[in-house]
Amino acid sequence: MAIDMNDIRQKFQEKQYKLTPQRQIILQSFIEHQDEHLSAEDVHVIVRQHSSEIGLATVYRTLELFSELEVLQKMDFGDGRSRYEINEKSTPHHHHHLICLACGKVKEFEDDLLETLETTIARKSNFMIVDHQVKFYGYCQECKISREE
Amino acid sequence: MAIDMNDIRQKFQEKQYKLTPQRQIILQSFIEHQDEHLSAEDVHVIVRQHSSEIGLATVYRTLELFSELEVLQKMDFGDGRSRYEINEKSTPHHHHHLICLACGKVKEFEDDLLETLETTIARKSNFMIVDHQVKFYGYCQECKISREE
DNA sequence: CTTAGTGCAAAACCTTTGCAACTCT
DNA sequence: AGAGTTGCAAAGGTTTTGCACTAAG
Numbered sequence: 482m483a484i485d486m487n488d489i490r491q492k493f494q495e496k497q498y499k500l501t502p503q504r505q506i507i508l509q510s511f512i513e514h515q516d517e518h519l520s521a522e523d524v525h526v527i528v529r530q531h532s533s534e535i536g537l538a539t540v541y542r543t544l545e546l547f548s549e550l551e552v553l554q555k556m557d558f559g560d561g562r563s564r565y566e567i568n569e570k571s572t573p574h575h576h577h578h579l580i581c582l583a584c585g586k587v588k589e590f591e592d593d594l595l596e597t598l599e600t601t602i603a604r605k606s607n608f609m610i611v612d613h614q615v616k617f618y619g620y621c622q623e624c625k626i627s628r629e630e
Numbered sequence: 631m632a633i634d635m636n637d638i639r640q641k642f643q644e645k646q647y648k649l650t651p652q653r654q655i656i657l658q659s660f661i662e663h664q665d666e667h668l669s670a671e672d673v674h675v676i677v678r679q680h681s682s683e684i685g686l687a688t689v690y691r692t693l694e695l696f697s698e699l700e701v702l703q704k705m706d707f708g709d710g711r712s713r714y715e716i717n718e719k720s721t722p723h724h725h726h727h728l729i730c731l732a733c734g735k736v737k738e739f740e741d742d743l744l745e746t747l748e749t750t751i752a753r754k755s756n757f758m759i760v761d762h763q764v765k766f767y768g769y770c771q772e773c774k775i776s777r778e779e
Numbered sequence: 780c781t782t783a784g785t786g787c788a789a790a791a792c793c794t795t796t797g798c799a800a801c802t803c804t
Numbered sequence: 805a806g807a808g809t810t811g812c813a814a815a816g817g818t819t820t821t822g823c824a825c826t827a828a829g
Contacts, residue, residue, distance in 0.1 A: 555708070557706045557708060559704070559706060577751070579751070579755055579757045579759070581757075582760070588755065588757065590751055590754070590755050592747070592750075592751065594747050594750070595747065598741070598743050598744070598747075599766065601741075601743070602726070602728070602739055602741065602766060603768070605739070606728055606737065606739050607770075607771040607774075608728045608730075608737065608766065608768045608769065608770055608771070608774075609768045609769045609774045610728070610766045610767070610768035611731070611767055611768045611769070612766070612767040612768070613764065613765065613766045613767065614764070614765045614767070615762065615763070615764045615765075616762065616763045616764075617748065617751060617757065617759045617761070617762045618759070618760055618761040618762065618763070619752070619757045619758045619759035619760045619761070620757065620758045620760070621756075621757055622756040622757070625756075625757075625758045
């Protein structure tokens with residue numbers, strides 16, 4: 482698990498942010514939905530199921546805050562809303578997203594090959610690269626098959 | 631130049647779309663702004679400067695159509711609006727985007743290394759990959775320097 | 780107690796859509 | 805002529821913001 486509560490508690494203290502129940506519950510949603518890519522609305526629904534009523538505006542503000550603190554990572558899959566997942570940047574393994582153009586499903590794929598590419602590009606471009614995001618578009622196994630019929 | 635007017639004319643004929651002046655003017659905007667990543671609003675401003683009044687809705691519909699026909703490529707740099715650029719997918723050279731976290735500038739970088747990665751991932755994941763999009767986040771040369779001071 | 784956070788409703792944005800008028804082919 | 809296209813205004817959907825109230829440190 483990539484989430485270290487003590488680490489987070491410390492980050493909050495440093496910047497004098499408060500670790501409110503709302504924020505803890507929202508974080509909890511991501512821990513319970515590790516391999517999903519939740520939108521603000523998704524999170525709002527989930528916390529509501531836990532019988533906690535949290536305002537949608539608070540959800541947005543919290544997601545923004547967690548992104549800033551690099552606890553979550555904001556991403557975009559082209560469906561008109563931002564999605565978030567736990568930021569595992571600290572771990573050595575990056576993962577990429579395979580997005581199915583037919584059914585919209587997003588599959589994850591582990592790979593480090595891009596690290597090398599990143600170093601090369603950083604050197605050639607004079608950019609100081611701190612992160613990357615890769616999306617592959619195509620057809621998943623199921624949709625690939627049904628398209629061939 | 632990656633735009634072949636005859637090719638486009640043919641694509642339009644096949645699907646019985648009409649090559650209206652509005653569509654030509656919008657396409658022209660992209661030809662005149664090759665290495666920018668124009669938003670719908672950007673395009674609307676540009677055509678207006680050419681003293682052509684085109685409705686914003688038409689701009690949106692046209693951008694959508696061109697994306698569908700793979701004349702333009704829709705992309706997202708996380709600034710809350712879609713951006714478009716001429717689709718050079720047909721050429722062998724892909725380029726990636728380096729996005730500066732400080733000033734927001736987007737720099738392009740040519741590289742094919744990802745082709746290999748795409749093949750590998752396609753094989754391992756059972757996905758039929760047809761396209762990819764890579765974004766690197768970091769600090770451009772200027773912002774990198776000012777951050778060190 | 781003091782400063783930050785919450786909830787609500789309203790506002791701000793970007794994008795899409797319905798429809799009557801219009802225009803390529 | 806006829807199917808596709810435009811422009812406008814209205815509607816839709818996501819995200820942000822102002823403000824009075826509340827709660828964490």
